[in-house]
Amino acid sequence: MTTTLTPTEAAPKAGAVTEPASVVEPSVPAESPTDRTTPTPGRVRRVAAAAGGVIWKSAAILAFLALWELGPTYLASPSTRVFLPPLHEVLLAWGKLFEAGTIQGHIAASLTRSVAGFGAALVAGVSLGLLIAWYGRLNSVLNPLLELFRNTAALALLPVFTLLLGIGEESKISIVAYAAFFPVLLNTIAGVKTVDPLLIRAARSLGLNSFRLFQKVILPSAVPTIFTGIRMAGTASILVLIAAEMVGAKAGLGYLIVNAQSSFLIPDMYAGILTVSLLGLGVNFLLVALERHFSRWRTAVGAAAS
DSSP: OOOOHHHHHHOOTTTTOOOOOOOOOOOOOOOOOHHHHHHHHHHHHHHHHHHHHHHHHHHHHHHHHHHHHHHIIIIIIIIHHSSSOOHHHHHHHHHHHHHHHHHHHHHHHHHHHHHHHHHHHHHHHHHHHHHHHHOOHHHHHHHHHHHHTTOOOOOGGGGHHHHHHHHHHHHHHHHHHHHHHHHHHHHHHHHTTTOOOHHHHHHHTTTOOOHIIIIIIHHHHHHHHHHHHHHHHHHHHHHHHHHTTTTSSSSSSSHHHHHHHHOOHHHHHHHHHHHHHHHHHHHHHHHHHHHHHHTHHHHHHHHHOO
């Protein structure tokens, strides 16, 4: 006999909770600790490629250091080795200067002068460059005078700075500021003048005033060119300072080099030269990092376009 259910009996009661049917999930094997630490072939290839790239880029420097170490010992005569010691003797001399605290004092003196002169040149060069590039009449008035001083070597004016300011810190900071000023100034002018005119027209059509136009369009577009001049100025500030410290200074890397040469401490002289090279390299890396920081918008635009 068949039993017939009424609609009210077939429907679930109001407020009753119906349990969903059980779903069997696929079992996922647990990840063992060895799987996490075992490098994949792709990761190994990337690491190997990165290491190979670093070695390839450093090949010329490594070859130069090897030649410096082996050349004076096996290729040069004993008399030449006196004036060109191998690399390990220079490093030993540098270590002795470091242990005595001598090299740190000379680095601090040189960095203080270089940073002071470079900072003054940076502020003056960027400010004046922006004004000259923005106002055409100012450019026509100052351009002949700037061209005259730009083509005058900084070291040629070193006796003038020494006579006027003495042999103290003022003359050295001033000669550094003079040498670093013109690369910053000229690249700032070039950076502002090479801004795309279409960007300026588009910004003006959007209703930007002169200050906002300068802040949002012109200055960001000119940053890469300005930083090119800043990097050139950073290198010039160190090179000119070393030459200035060789005349009438009592501390600094330039003083260390010339004093070691006159005292016939040849390894100490090369230790000072090596320190100058590393210092210039470090300054360049720092300025490149700052340029990438202030030019991040260019990377973002390039990534969006690609």
